[in-house]
Amino acid sequence: MKILIIEDEEGLRESIEEYFTEAGNICETAGSYQNALSKISLYRYDCILLDITLPGGNGLDILKSLKDNNHPDGVLIISAKNSLDDRLEGLNIGADDYLVKPFHLSELKARVSAIIRRKSYNGSNLLVFNEITIDLLAKEVKVDKTPVKFTRKEFALLLYFIANKGKVVSKNAIAEHLWGDGIDMANNFDFIYSHIKNIRKKLMEAGCTDYIQAAYGMGYKFTAQ
Numbered sequence: 001m002k003i004l005i006i007e008d009e010e011g012l013r014e015s016i017e018e019y020f021t022e023a024g025n026i027c028e029t030a031g032s033y034q035n036a037l038s039k040i041s042l043y044r045y046d047c048i049l050l051d052i053t054l055p056g057g058n059g060l061d062i063l064k065s066l067k068d069n070n071h072p073d074g075v076l077i078i079s080a081k082n083s084l085d086d087r088l089e090g091l092n093i094g095a096d097d098y099l100v101k102p103f104h105l106s107e108l109k110a111r112v113s114a115i116i117r118r119k120s121y122n123g124s125n126l127l128v129f130n131e132i133t134i135d136l137l138a139k140e141v142k143v144d145k146t147p148v149k150f151t152r153k154e155f156a157l158l159l160y161f162i163a164n165k166g167k168v169v170s171k172n173a174i175a176e177h178l179w180g181d182g183i184d185m186a187n188n189f190d191f192i193y194s195h196i197k198n199i200r201k202k203l204m205e206a207g208c209t210d211y212i213q214a215a216y217g218m219g220y221k222f223t224a225q
Contacts (some may be wrong), residue, residue, distance in 0.1 A: 002026045006050045008051060028045070034056050036062050041065075043140075043181045046116050048075045052086070117136065119224075134162070160174065165224075175192060
């Protein structure tokens with residue numbers, strides 16, 4: 001998962017970042033309104049953790065900007081504001097969930113997972129594509145019920161492909177999703193080819209047809225056709 005943490009309280013921001021990073025996620029952070037606005041205008045995230053009270057502006061205006069531009073990022077508001085009006089306002093603008101501070105990080109993680117599961121995997125922890133079955137909780141891939149081992153990056157890339165099946169995804173989008181926003185400064189993305197080559201080889205050796213197609217000059221597409 002690629003997550004943006006918009007939170008001005010440094011200690012909390014770092015705790016959340018460390019917790020999700022240790023679980024194998026890519027985390028980006030923003031501590032101010034302007035920094036957050038810049039991030040969401042340039043990059044996309046599986047889920048954004050959004051504080052409302054920020055230096056320089058209101059987090060709800062960031063949420064409005066996401067919705068006005070039809071960006072699909074999931075949004076979980078994390079706020080000390082606990083009135084019914086505050087919660088209703090955030091949810092009515094378009095947030096996917098609202099969690100009041102203080103909270104347990106385990107609950108935060110469960111709510112983030114639920115948002116991503118609803119948005120990308122039809123609400124299920126079990127993702128099925130033809131003979132491929134992926135257990136999102138166990139982080140396990142099976143082909144015709146036989147486990148196939150993938151590295152952490154390969155697993156994340158396979159999930160990204162299946163979540164975007166039928167669509168052409170650019171090398172730049174893949175790189176940002178798997179390595180974070182700073183990767184767009186890289187000179188080339190040849191390392192992506194190596195991961196795709198490994199995924200393709202493991203799937204085909206397990207009995208799959210070749211689902212990954214190169215779209216010349218544009219990127220790659222995961223498709224059964």
